[in-house]
Amino acid sequence: PAGAQSGVANGEEVVLQHGVFRRKSDGVIAGSGLTMLRGLQNLVKWGCPLGLASMAASDNPARLFKLNIGVMEKGKLAAFVVLDKGLNLQCALLN
DSSP: OTTSSEEEETTEEEEEETTEEEETTTOOEEEEOOOHHHHHHHHHHTTOOHHHHHHHHTHHHHHHTTOSOSSOOTTSOOEEEEEOTTOOEEEEEEO
16 A cells, blocks of 8 residues: 555555554554655665666566566557656656
């Protein structure tokens, strides 16, 4: 449920506390609240070139999960994210 204050992760109700999701039932950490966009922003802030950070946020996860998306090639789905100069989301398109 990244980007939300609560939700379900691995079949368990979770709530966001200090940047991490914790299970409601016992408070055990259930995952990070980091969004892909915030991860990309962090990488660039820490000195990673935007091109490499973009691959880390798109091409690499798509390959890992064997998705037909993430790179611009014939036969693949077209997904575009438009960011401003501050790397803030302006628009997202899937075609």
